Amino acid sequence: MARGIRYFLSVTLKLLAVMLASVLMIVVTRTATFPSYQTSPPACEESDDDFIPADKERLARFTSAIQLQTVSYERGVGTPQELVKFSQFIQESFPTIHGSPMVRRDVVGNYSLLYRVEGSDASLQPYMLASHLDVVPVAEEAKWVAPPFSGELKDGYIYGRGTIDAKHSLMGSLEALQFLLSRGHQPKRTLYLAFGHDEETQGHFGAKVISEVLTQRGEKIKFILDEGTPVGDGLLPGVSKPVAFIGVAEKGFMTLHLEVNEEGGHASMPKPESAIGILSKAISKLENNPHPNMFGTGVEARMLEYVATEMTLPYRMLSSNLWLFSPLVAWVYSKKPQTNAMARTTTALTRFNAGVKDNVISPEAVAVIDHRIHPMSSVEEVMEFDLKVINDPRVNVKVKNSRPPAPISPYGKDSPTYMMLQETIQQIYPDALVTPTFMVATTDTGHYWNLSNAIYRFSPYVMTPSDLARLHGVNERISVKDYERVMNFYYHLIVNMDKPLETKRHGHEDEL
Template sequence: MSATDEVAAGSAARDTEALERFRTLLRIPTMSRNAVEETDWAAFDAFVDALPRLYPRVHAELERERHGDRGHALLYRWRGRDAAGAPTVLMAHYDVVPATEEGWDHPPFAAELTGRGDDRLLWARGTLDDKGAAVAILEAVEALLADGVVPAHDVYLSFGNDEETFGSGARGIVEVLRSRGVRPALVLDEGGAVIEGVFPGIRKPIAVVGVSEKGITTVRLTVEQHGGHASTPPRTTATVRLARAITRLNARPFPARLTETNLLMVETLGAHATGPLRAVFTRARRLQPLLRWVFTRLGDETRAIVRTTTAVTQLHGSLAANALPETAEAVVNVRIAVGSTVAETLQHLRRAIHDPHVRIEAVDANEPSPVSPTSGPQWTRVASAISAVHPDAIATPYIMLGASDGRHFTAISDAVYRFTPFEMSAEERGTLHARNERIGVATWLRGIRFYEEMLRGA
């Protein structure tokens, strides 16, 4: 066997071992539940207990702390050569949304492999959201430790245990770091990915890096009135009034706006566009009204980029089929655009619904996150790591539509970025929080390389 063949064989063996460790952790059903009493904490204990066995160097050379009520939120410290420098934080969460085997092509916690070569797929809940990133980070650190790498400055690894529900694990870790006077130079959490086919006229893959997050607010719409027997209903029941409020809200969307981040994203992509939209994208600032119109019509994702969105996710009425409801309630999930506020959002809802009999209240209100720098050394570190692993991709800032634990770290860092280093097709993105979640094996292995690049720059 030639030296080249030996290197290739060794690399393949390491990849196989890494993949098996990943599959081991995917098989542990660390499902977060809003009803905390229904959570299987034994699964979380099993996950935490498995890590020292799977990553012995990490646990021999890094300091590990357990936080949270049950010690499931994990914080690792990798001491650098210069302890006085500002550290880097790499984040992920290892809890997943619940799943049953119903409707899955492969059981969600079996971690089955299909396909061959570069087309191999790994099927499991958590492959994309977000054990894939958590395990890739651990693989990167384990590999660098084996190579004798010591970062210039401290590196922290923060692994949340309840991002999908309350985010208390990450908040607790932030408070611990704040109490110690730790102010990270850069924080990287899950978020954007390497995508294609979202923006017309762009043929290259796009690496979208979240520099902020929309605010998340749960709004409850409530109608209360006299109940009674369903055989003698009034002209307007509580449910009718509530339904009218919902349709009014749906008919009056929030105005579209282009933030500075939106404009920078369009300008960045415009330089690589082809066709008639190139002229529009490269003149973004002068053609903002046209761009707003274009974004609201390209699709659901682009429409959500430029406006606050509302989605009615839960409805409650009577407890019996033949009884009029005394209380009718709708829960609205609101994602507040950067540049807006909770107060402005509630004002729009009241004007749109325009019914004093409908009570509108914010149950859980969170403002949009501050915007992290889109130039300078921290942005360059992220963009350079992307370029090293995905040389054809266009790195661009964007506003993250979902929510991450990273938003809590804005309290202690000015540079919080949201990027998951995996290629995700539209179909694969559609499996997030849905059935048949899966990841390409080659995609996941490239994710490990991305984190290695990030850590070498620390």
């Protein structure tokens, strides 16, 4: 019997050794042979005759746009006078656009702008470039190195609210269109420019109305490009090159109102549990029981695979073999807030209100939870999870607001629109890698889902880890060089759309 056991153990160890050797061989082979998803189109050069320089006139227009305080405070509450000024400023600043017989301009929802640039080939489906007129309010103004609505130029950067969210894309696309039209060029494919006026409060009076107008016209849009993820420098571990992230989806959201009502009274005679205590326990359960880690089920895995060949060896091995290492990567991602947001539905306690007096037991406690829903989850799944975790009928849970995750747009080498965007990006940022991702924040493109199944979110400027806090924060800024790239990006994008999408490239040897 002992001999039989030894034989069994020997065979088992040999099988394990063979299996481990096989797994190791697969890992090594995949690491060495993993395909590259990158392209190398001809780069945009300053010496090209169709290069758009950030000269004094263009910079002056941009800084003037920053000086307009088009702030959105909450839904339906903004700065209408400033929006009217901005609209007038745009009309006066781009005479070639507004004087062109090919261009139709509509004011939509009182303040939003919708431009239609007529293409020469009516058989081609139009596309749309989107941005927004409004900005978020300014906090901690004393900490700004330049006044937040000054557009001040300082050490090669333009400072001000809206420089990267998102007047850079609005003004950059208009500069590109004006440059194109001034060269006597009519695009082959009809182009829309859509500028909502309340994106920062979810676009209910801007983008939503734009969508309704286009729907009434019977338009179906080939693809939509809106603000979104940037060119990250140092944002992705294991990659020394800049990485341009194209948002092919975005998280959904759900805002929950939690309320507990119990008998109040004098603090000298407390009951075993109070409304505040009951709600505090519910909140503690939610924070201590995060939603499942979903890394590897969605675009976040493709994000790593698309840059795997350019990673340092340890990261390349992991990213080339997510079939094996996904659980490890998922665990690592869960350790930091920035990466944890890519891996799961997040839970944030944003408000907690209770109590009226130091010696009075509050009969009511109210809290607000903000969930950002992973693209592979749903509003229903999140609610079911929360109720199961709380497991207390005394906690009344109501949905204040919600939106499901965005549909995932086509991406990769089988998607001509994605590849056209990738090659346009690499013309402007020739050293950058391009990869799909999803946005952890939300945009007003949710109102455009009925118009197109290909919605992309990308902002053509460089962001470093130290810049993350500038978005909606203090000292928002964009470099002059990046604003120049913004203008040239949109110009190349419009010109690239003159070609069949299978061609995808704009070479500077081609004449307009």
